[in-house]
Amino acid sequence: MAESQGQQLELDVTNIAHGGISVARHEGRVIFVGDAIPGERVLARVTEDSKSSFWRADTLSVIEPSEHRQMHVWSSASVARKPEDRAGGAEFGHIVPAHQRELKRQVVVDSLKRFAKLESDVATGVTVEELPGDPDGTGWRTRVRLHVDASGRPGPYAARSHRVIPVTELPLATAAIQEAAPLAARFVGEEHVDIVQAGTGGARLIVGQQKPTTITEYVGEREFRLADTGFWQVHTHAAQTLTSAVQEAIDGELFDPRAHNLDLYGGVGLLAAAVADRFGSSTRITSVESDKAATGFASHNLSEWIGAEAATGRVEKWIAQLASSANSHDRARLRASTIVLDPPRSGAGKQVVQSIGGLQPAQIVYVACDPVALARDIGLFADRGYDLTALRAFDLFPHTHHVEAVATLTRR
Known part of the structure; x- marks a missing residue:
């Protein structure tokens, strides 16, 4: 492990970068910080030292929050969780929708x-x-892929990881997807499960390499x-x-x-x-x-x-x-x-x-x-x-x- 990895730093976040990460600087080095908002001061832990001009870090806590910060729309992805246990796929969920745009x-x-x-x-x-x-930006996904871990549990990957995170809710998904999602089921031996809501016929499960059927949108x-x-x-x-x-x-x-x-x-x-x-x-x-x-x-x-x-x-x-x-x-x-x-x-x-x-x-x-x-x-x-x-x-x-x-x- 690089000497910098695991180091905790207080960082002033200055701007946004492509990929859903914010930018801070420490002793002249660029640090890309997840789960932060430009204008905030955060406590972050270095997770990656590229041995070049930048590091990556995860926010551990927010010292001085932005006026645009909100309670995360998905508790499974909240900064209140350990970074490695945060569900991926809603990396702007802690930001009010207008400021996301x-x-x-x-x-x-x-x-x-x-x-x-x-x-x-x-x-x-x-x-x-x-x-x-919905003006709060939830309930819009008509297609969701859940990955399956070695024990058969389905869930999203953690951010920048192939580690499956079990969840109890999918707030970005439509009501039909949320109702059909088999979050408590087991799919031992499968790699993924898809939940699809077509224009007609409600939501359906597609398990692994299941043979496709025709739908209408x-x-x-x-x-x-x-x-x-x-x-x-x-x-x-x-x-x-x-x-x-x-x-x-x-x-x-x-x-x-x-x-x-x-x-x-x-x-x-x-x-x-x-x-x-x-x-x-x-x-x-x-x-x-x-x-x-x-x-x-x-x-x-x-x-x-x-x-x-x-x-x-x-x-x-x-x-x-x-x-x-x-x-x-x-x-x-x-x-x-x-x-x-x-x-x-x-x-x-x-x-x-x-x-x-x-x-x-x-x-x-x-x-x-x-x-x-x-x-x-x-x-x-x-x-x-x-x-x-x-x-x-x-x-x-x-x-x-x-x-x-x-x-x-x-x-x-």
């Missing part, structure tokens, strides 16, 4: 400044918008079929929020329904349907997804639009092949296109950005769940001739550090 806004703005070199009004003027629902009156083990937005209002946000993010004057429009990392077709719903039955759009089962559902979900289709393939390979094989007519349709992409947390990355930039679409709508990855990719798109022209952020994950953003990039 302010801290998330700061992270988005700082990420754009540091990784995209952007300080424009579009970048700095963003706010993090609250979703409908709704956005307004539109139905989407998918596997109960497949991806769907977690917040009860997230799918509708992102549908509307993507529709509004597209510049109608630049949209050509006859162009080779794309929906990358398209899942079961949620955002492709959002585009087609806005621009009508003549819309041509291809949804690309690596999961063959999801692509099959996307084909069904998009079947009412004759110009919509779903393709199975890894986006980086599919888009590179498109770029290399397109003839002059295809390239003209691609230059007129709108490309929507919703990549995983790691972002699209250099290869995909270069391929998209090479197609020279009229506009790009980028849906992101990680502000650092988004900012990095915006910087890469800038090198390919695209400017950030609109940006919205949404609090799709209250009481966590996660924030969703929808960015519009327009070709110069």
Whole structure:
């Protein structure tokens, strides 16, 4: 163990960092502190010495609390517990919701400044918008994964750990999920248990590698079929929020329904349907997804639009092949296109950005769940001739550090 580990320090917390941790300094060294709020003075214990310029620490007690501190919404994650016994997954639960959104806004703005070199009004003027629902930010999760320990007990992992923490409540989950969650049961030999609340039929348990079944979700009156083990937005209002946000993010004057429009990392077709719903039955759009089962559902979900289709393939390979094989007519349709992409947390990355930039679409709508990855990719798109022209952020994950953003990039 490094000599610094286990050391207890009184720290003045100065600002927020990406990942749900706060920043303090001790004798010139940066310390990332969990369960603290900028403006507080806390007693913290060093847990990790990276042998570089920073340490990590956990808050043991709060000496001078922030005016934005509240009683944690989840007692199992409270600072009153030993750090190693705190449930993960609600790292902002000790902060009043309005200030959570302010801290998330700061992270988005700082990420754009540091990784995209952007300080424009579009970048700095963003706010993090609250979703409908319970104003205290609980009761929104429609999907929960419980991990299982060696004795078969289910529960969340502790923060930054694979240690299962038994709990008696899941306050971020919907009432149906909370009622169905088998918190007192035993699942010896299993790795995890999922509880899923679909748009119809209530909550269901999925134990381990259980065979998937088909469920139906709704956005307004539109139905989407998918596997109960497949991806769907977690917040009860997230799918509708992102549908509307993507529709509004597209510049109608630049949209050509006859162009080779794309929906990358398209899942079961949620955002492709959002585009087609806005621009009508003549819309041509291809949804690309690596999961063959999801692509099959996307084909069904998009079947009412004759110009919509779903393709199975890894986006980086599919888009590179498109770029290399397109003839002059295809390239003209691609230059007129709108490309929507919703990549995983790691972002699209250099290869995909270069391929998209090479197609020279009229506009790009980028849906992101990680502000650092988004900012990095915006910087890469800038090198390919695209400017950030609109940006919205949404609090799709209250009481966590996660924030969703929808960015519009327009070709110069």
